[in-house]
Amino acid sequence: MMRFLLxxxxxxxxxxxxxxxxxxEREKKKIIRDxxxxxxxxxxxxxxxxxxxxxxxxxxxxxxLYFCCGLEDQDNxxxxxxxxxxxxxxxxxYFGSVCELDIIFNFxxxxxxxxxxxxxxxxxxxxxxxxxxxxxxxxxxxETMEEYMSKPAF
Amino acid sequence: xxxxxxxxxxxxxxxxxxxxxxxxxxxxxECAAIRxxxxxxxxxxxxxNLAKLLYVHMLGYPAHFGQMECVRLIAxxxxxxKRIGYLGAMMLxxxxxxxxxxxxxxIKNDLSHSSQHVQSLALCTLACMGSAEMCRDLAxxxxxxxxxSNSYIKKKAALCAVHIVxxxxxxxxxxxxxxxxxxxxxxxxVLHGAVILITELCERNPDNLKQFRKSVPELVQIMKNLVTSxxxxxxxxxxxSDPFLQVRILRLLRILGRNNDAASDAMNDLLAQVATNxxxxxxxxxxxxxxxxxxIMDIRSESxxxxxxxxxxxxxxxxxxxxxxxxxxxxxxxIVQTDHTAVQRHRGTIVDCLKDQDASVKRYAPSQRWxxxxxxxxxxxxxxxxxxxxVPNLIQLITAASELHCYTVHKLYRALISDIVQQSLVQxxxxxxxEYGDLxxxxxCEEITPMQVTxxxxxxxLETVLQSHxxxxxxxxxxxxxxxxxxxxxxxxxxxxxxxxSIYGSCIDVELQQRAVEYNALFKKYDHMxxxxxxxxxxxxxxxxxxxxxxxxxxxxxxxxxxxxxQGVLIQEPANQVCDLLDLLGDSNPPLLVTxxxxxxxxxxxxxxxxxxxxxLLDLLGxxEPTPAxxxxxxxxxxxxxxxxxxxxxxxxxxxxxxxxNSTQSDITGFNLQAAVPKSVQLxxxxxxxxxIPAQGCGTVTQTVLLSYTNKANLKMRVRLSYSSQGTxxxxxxxxxxxxxxxxx
Numbered sequence: 001m002m003r004f005l006l007x008x009x010x011x012x013x014x015x016x017x018x019x020x021x022x023x024x025e026r027e028k029k030k031i032i033r034d035x036x037x038x039x040x041x042x043x044x045x046x047x048x049x050x051x052x053x054x055x056x057x058x059x060x061x062x063x064x065l066y067f068c069c070g071l072e073d074q075d076n077x078x079x080x081x082x083x084x085x086x087x088x089x090x091x092x093x094y095f096g097s098v099c100e101l102d103i104i105f106n107f108x109x110x111x112x113x114x115x116x117x118x119x120x121x122x123x124x125x126x127x128x129x130x131x132x133x134x135x136x137x138x139x140x141x142x143e144t145m146e147e148y149m150s151k152p153a154f
Numbered sequence: 155x156x157x158x159x160x161x162x163x164x165x166x167x168x169x170x171x172x173x174x175x176x177x178x179x180x181x182x183x184e185c186a187a188i189r190x191x192x193x194x195x196x197x198x199x200x201x202x203n204l205a206k207l208l209y210v211h212m213l214g215y216p217a218h219f220g221q222m223e224c225v226r227l228i229a230x231x232x233x234x235x236k237r238i239g240y241l242g243a244m245m246l247x248x249x250x251x252x253x254x255x256x257x258x259x260x261i262k263n264d265l266s267h268s269s270q271h272v273q274s275l276a277l278c279t280l281a282c283m284g285s286a287e288m289c290r291d292l293a294x295x296x297x298x299x300x301x302x303s304n305s306y307i308k309k310k311a312a313l314c315a316v317h318i319v320x321x322x323x324x325x326x327x328x329x330x331x332x333x334x335x336x337x338x339x340x341x342x343x344v345l346h347g348a349v350i351l352i353t354e355l356c357e358r359n360p361d362n363l364k365q366f367r368k369s370v371p372e373l374v375q376i377m378k379n380l381v382t383s384x385x386x387x388x389x390x391x392x393x394x395s396d397p398f399l400q401v402r403i404l405r406l407l408r409i410l411g412r413n414n415d416a417a418s419d420a421m422n423d424l425l426a427q428v429a430t431n432x433x434x435x436x437x438x439x440x441x442x443x444x445x446x447x448x449x450i451m452d453i454r455s456e457s458x459x460x461x462x463x464x465x466x467x468x469x470x471x472x473x474x475x476x477x478x479x480x481x482x483x484x485x486x487x488x489i490v491q492t493d494h495t496a497v498q499r500h501r502g503t504i505v506d507c508l509k510d511q512d513a514s515v516k517r518y519a520p521s522q523r524w525x526x527x528x529x530x531x532x533x534x535x536x537x538x539x540x541x542x543x544x545v546p547n548l549i550q551l552i553t554a555a556s557e558l559h560c561y562t563v564h565k566l567y568r569a570l571i572s573d574i575v576q577q578s579l580v581q582x583x584x585x586x587x588x589e590y591g592d593l594x595x596x597x598x599c600e601e602i603t604p605m606q607v608t609x610x611x612x613x614x615x616l617e618t619v620l621q622s623h624x625x626x627x628x629x630x631x632x633x634x635x636x637x638x639x640x641x642x643x644x645x646x647x648x649x650x651x652x653x654x655x656s657i658y659g660s661c662i663d664v665e666l667q668q669r670a671v672e673y674n675a676l677f678k679k680y681d682h683m684x685x686x687x688x689x690x691x692x693x694x695x696x697x698x699x700x701x702x703x704x705x706x707x708x709x710x711x712x713x714x715x716x717x718x719x720x721q722g723v724l725i726q727e728p729a730n731q732v733c734d735l736l737d738l739l740g741d742s743n744p745p746l747l748v749t750x751x752x753x754x755x756x757x758x759x760x761x762x763x764x765x766x767x768x769x770x771l772l773d774l775l776g777x778x779e780p781t782p783a784x785x786x787x788x789x790x791x792x793x794x795x796x797x798x799x800x801x802x803x804x805x806x807x808x809x810x811x812x813x814x815x816n817s818t819q820s821d822i823t824g825f826n827l828q829a830a831v832p833k834s835v836q837l838x839x840x841x842x843x844x845x846x847i848p849a850q851g852c853g854t855v856t857q858t859v860l861l862s863y864t865n866k867a868n869l870k871m872r873v874r875l876s877y878s879s880q881g882t883x884x885x886x887x888x889x890x891x892x893x894x895x896x897x898x899x
Contacts, residue, residue, distance in 0.1 A: 014212060022248040022283065029214070047476040051524070078441035078481060079401050082391060104169075105162045107212065108205055111241055120281040120317045122350050124309055125343040126398045127388045134306065138271045142234045 001121030002080070003055060003070040004031065005114070007103065010064055012036040015103050016110055020121035035059075035068050049077050060084050064100045086128070087117060093132055112138065160202040165209060181210055192223050200227060201238040208238075208245055221246050221253045228260045233272065236264070240275045249285030258288050265295045270306055273299075277310040281317040289318040293325050300332040305341040312336060312347030316354050323358040330355060330362060337372050342389060342396055345376065349402045356409050367410050367417045374424045377403050381428055392436035404428070404445040411453030418454035425450050429462050440470070440478050444485070451489050464489075483528060490531045523558055526551060527565075533579040534569060545578050549585055550694045560599040563590040567607065571615050580619055581632045587612060588636025589691060592643040609644045613637065617654065631665055634658060638673045642688045652677055785813065789888040792879065793818035794847070796827075800893050807862040808869070808893065814855045816847040818879065825877040827857050832870060836862040847877075869893060 007016040014032060023031075038050060039059045050057040052070070058080040059068040067084045071077065088098070090113050095102040103110050116131045118124060125131050164184055171177035188203045204223055211217035224246060227239025247254040257279075264276035277299075280292060296318060299311035315333075319326045333355060336348035352369070355362040380395045380403075389396035407425075411418040425446060434440045443466055450463040467489075470482035529548050532540060552562050566583040574580050587594060594607050619625050619633040634655075641651045655677065658670035676684045785799035797813045816822045825845045831837045842857040863869055871890045878884070 014214075017212065019248075020282065022250060022285075024250065045476070047480045049477065049480055074405065076401050076405075076441055076445055078437050078444055078477065079398065081437050081477070082397060082441060086391075105165055107209060108161075108238065108241060112237070115241075115278050119278055119310060119313045122313055122316065123346060123398050124313050126346055126396050127342060129388055130343065134271075134274075138233075138237070138274075141269065141271055142237065 001072060001075070002083075002118065003072065003121065005067070005069045005118070006032060006035055007110075008032075008036050008039075008066050008068070009100060010040065010066070012040060015065065015100065016107060016114075018111070018114060018118070020118075031070075035070075036066075039066050039068050048081060058084070062088050065103070083118075083123065087114065089128060090117060090131055093128070094135060160199070161205045161209065164206050168209075168213070177213075181213070181215055185210060185215070189219055192219070200230075201235045204238050204242050208242055211245060217246055221251060225253055225256045225260075228257050228264075233269070236272060236275055240279045243279055244282045248283050249288075254283065254285060255287065258291055261288070262292060262295060265292065265299065270304060273307055274310055277307070277314050281310075281314045284314075284317060284321070286321045289321045290325070293318050293322075293328060297328050297332060300329065300336070305339065305344050308336070308339070309341065309343035309347045312344065312351050316347070316351050319351070319354045319358065326355050326358055326362065330365070334366070334369065337369060337376070342399055346399050346402060349373075349399070349406050353402070353406045353409060356406070363410070367414060370407065370410055370417050370420045373403055373407060373410075374421055377407075377424055377428065381431060391438040393433050394436075394438045394442060397438040397442050400428075400442050401445045404442070404449050408449040408452050411449070411455075413454070415454050421449075421453070422455060422459060425455065426459055426462065429459075429466060434469075434478075437475075437477070440473075440475075440481075444470075444481055447485060448488075451485075487528050487531055490535055523555070523561065526555065526558065526562055530565060530569065530579075533576055533582065534573075540578055545581050548582050552582075552586060553589075553691060553693045556693070559586075559590045560593040560596070561602060562586060563594045564599050564602045564605070567594055567612070567615065568605070570619070571611075574619055574622055575624055577626050577629050580625065580629045584616060584619060584629065584632040584636040587616065588632075588639035591636075591640045595644065609640075609647045610650075612640065612644075613647055613650055613654075616640075620654075620658075627663055627665060630663070631669065634666055634669055634673075638669075638676070639688050641677075642685050785811075786894045788873070788890050789875070789886065791886060792884075794822060794875070794877070794879065796873070796875065796888070798890065798893070805866075806864065807860065810859045810861060810871075810893065812857045812859065812873075814847055814857075814875075815851055815853075816849055817851050819849055820880050821849050822847040823878045824883075825855055826875070828874045828876075829859055830872050830874075831861065832868055834863060834865060834868045835870075836860075 001020060003019075003021050005016070005018040005020075006014065008014050014036075017028070017032065019028060034052065035057065038052065038057070042050075042059075048058055048060055050059070055070040055072065056075065056077055057068065057070055058077050059066055060081060061067075067088065069080060069084065071080055091098040091103070091110060094109070094113055095106070113131070113135055116125065116134050168177060168180050168184075171180055184206060188207050191199065191203045200223070204220060204227060207217050207220040207223075211220075220242060224239050224242035227235045228243060230236055230239065243254070243257055247257070261276045261280055264272050267273050267276070277296075280288065280296075284292070296311050296314050299307055300315060302308055302311070312333075315329045319329065329351060333348055333351045336344060336351070339345055339348065352362075352366055356366055377400065380400055383395050386395050389399075391397050394400070407421050411421055428442065428446050429450070432439050432442050432446070434443050447463045447466050450459050455463075467482045467485055470478050470485075473479055473482075526548070529544065529551070533544070533548075552559070555562070563586045566579075566586045569579060570583040570587070591612055593599075594612060595609060616633045616637050620630050620637070625633070637651055637654055641648050644651075655670050655673045658666050659674055661667045661670060676687060680687075785797045787795055788798045789796040793816055795815055795817070797815075799811045799813070801809045801811065812827060814825060814827070823846050825842075825847055827842065829837060829839065838860040840858040840860070842855055844855050847853065847855050859871075861869065861871075871893075872887065873890065874885065874887050876883070876885045
């Protein structure tokens with residue numbers, strides 16, 4: 001299973017953090033520090049895989065954002081690259097040519113999309129269209145609720 | 155006003171802060187406002203406020219006061235509030251917080267909500283942060299949902315069940331029947347979840363393993379459909395139909411086929427089909443092939459299939475994609491660890507690949523330890539087939555990884571005591587034990603299970619190599635030198651070493667005999683020098699990637715194997731700079747150190763060295779009186795002239811002073827003088843007076859060189875001058891065949 005997924009900028013600013021295993025705030029901060037340091041220090045033509053403690057770290061840079069995840073021993077690193085790519089594709093479809101600013105200003109939506117794609121550190125849906133449809137449907141639900149919000153309760 | 159605008163406004167303000175202090179101020183103000191709002195009952199902006207708090211939390215600021223708000227929002231009837239409430243719960247509440255228990259009831263209710271999206275929120279949150287208690291409480295609900303008619307819910311319930319099984323393995327039996335029936339689903343999301351659930355159940359309980367082996371034919375069929383199906387737009391990734399599902403199925407098959415002939419047979423054909431038909435030009439296909447290879451090597455597959463797998467790895471090693479090359483190296487390492495015999499049979503293929511790829515492995519080896527481990531494995535399995543350079547290459551790598559010395563010597567010691575057949579491994583191990591024996595004896599080492607190693611154990615191991623008929627003369631030489639080095643690294647058994655060394659003084663093998671005699675001398679007459687001579691090696695400097703045997707990096711190895719006094723090592727650095735000048739002198743021998751005059755018989759050379767040093771010292775002190783000796787102009791070009799003057803003549807030594815002057819209109823800068831002499835002459839350069847020669851003869855640069863020799867007739871010198879004059883860099887060479895001297899008349 002994936003233990004965590006982090007998105008951070010080239011300056012090391014965190015844009016998204018998803019933890020699939022319970023950890024203390026202190027442990028989380030340590031991992032974030034270590035990941036940003038390690039990944040940002042990588043030279044351009046090295047491979048996308050690293051070792052850290054007992055985990056395999058897979059990272060990929062998309063424009064100004066680094067997508068970084070921690071995997072367990074049995075997980076397939078090449079597939080993890082595909083998982084990261086899939087998530088970027090989903091964001092791209094939703095925001096229309098996604099850029100870092102989209103994720104900064106709409107971080108809660110980035111989480112909602114992630115929660116339709118991954119769950120408990122595993123992939124829950126392998127079809128892009130299926131995920132896009134459910135996000136759309138949830139957003140519609142929210143819109144309707146917004147209307148209700150401006151009306152009195154009864 | 156929708157929540158996003160409020161949130162975005164705050165984000166804009168925070169980002170506009172120019173300093174950390176300003177940002178902190180903004181955030182403190184916002185948090186105070188949010189806190190106040192939380193305290194108000196029934197306000198419409200609750201979800202905006204929590205969203206703002208979550209943003210602040212991501213920046214690293216404390217947000218624990220939002221926990222209760224999450225609980226409240228989850229219990230709300232409005233979807234937008236539930237959505238952000240559950241997100242907040244996943245970010246701020248984990249099983250360690252007491253507040254997490256408070257949402258159990260909300261989750262339970264939402265699991266039966268009429269809207270599948272609300273159910274989805276509850277399922278997602280449970281799978282993300284559900285504690286063992288919550289899981290136990292809600293497991294029956296999840297089991298019910300697994301049988302629900304809606305695939306959207308089923309796939310999420312399956313992953314929720316996975317989380318529950320991970321938290322409380324005993325609850326697994328609750329999900330076993332449903333897991334089995336889920337395999338007949340068509341929906342890929344549900345199938346994927348089902349495969350993961352079955353994998354988890356099988357890993358936790360061997361009974362489940364037996365039961366689910368019966369599903370192998372079903373799994374094989376699903377895989378076949380995926381591999382042979384035509385283009386499916388919904389699941390296609392780079393020509394592969396649902397690689398995510400394929401990889402998970404392969405992983406499950408691996409677990410089911412392990413140690414079981416029947417199951418392995420049932421999947422043989424499928425694996426062959428996947429291995430041969432999968433297009434690996436993109437990452438998706440390579441991911442599937444990679445998983446296939448791991449599965450083939452782990453189950454009871456027939457040898458043809460194993461050859462296929464190793465060939466795939468071999469192909470991967472030559473792939474342009476760096477990631478794929480990395481994967482193949484790590485797979486090979488895993489395979490060598492677990493399946494020694496299979497690898498032995500394909501040794502040739504693997505070693506061939508490794509031989510070609512050694513340089514690129516270095517370039518992308520993720521860590522020095524990984525690199526060392528990998529080469530060690532190659533030596534253990536195929537040590538007889540590796541190139542000669544592997545031994546010095548590995549030694550150079552080990553010396554460079556100084557923080558790994560302890561780990562490396564422990565690993566090598568263990569390899570040595572189990573098997574001394576592979577000579578390259580034996581040589582590297584002996585060298586390391588000799589160098590880092592003290593680290594081995596300390597016992598403690600991270601990353602390796604502790605093992606008490608006594609001095610006697612280590613000496614036993616080395617003596618075994620020395621005495622074994624399987625050891626080549628080179629290996630015995632390594633062992634003897636290692637034993638000698640330990641005499642300065644151990645405390646109790648020095649006498650044992652002394653006796654070994656003296657026994658081999660009469661060995662038939664001339665090389666061993668010579669070494670033993672010299673080591674004996676180090677114990678007796680030169681005991682005061684023994685510690686210095688046997689000191690730790692400096693890191694060997696590598697200037698090429700070492701393709702041929704005539705490689706400078708190999709030479710230090712030859713040097714260190716022969717007992718040369720410490721001075722040979724210390725003077726190596728400056729001598730290397732003069733090496734190319736020596737070449738130019740036309741010596742037919744390969745570049746030799748200036749101090750090579752010291753022959754390998756230690757006693758004589760150390761004597762002459764010390765006397766030379768004393769002579770040189772005397773010369774310096776004595777040479778302060780300026781005796782007017784004739785000076786000769788040896789070089790003149792473009793205004794720069796070099797004069798030579800000899801002083802302090804003895805039968806065997808001369809002090810030469812060079813004087814450089816400049817008659818041009820501008821200064822000469824960066825003036826540097828290098829000198830080289832034949833083998834039979836000793837040269838010692840003193841520091842020059844400067845590197846700037848003022849224009850128009852206003853000043854000079856002088857440099858003194860001390861020469862000592864056995865035969866005056868051989869005294870020649872070649873001098874190289876480099877300098878900058880009027881903006882251009884220049885280099886000139888002059889050969890001096892005769893030296894003026896008052897003593898020679």
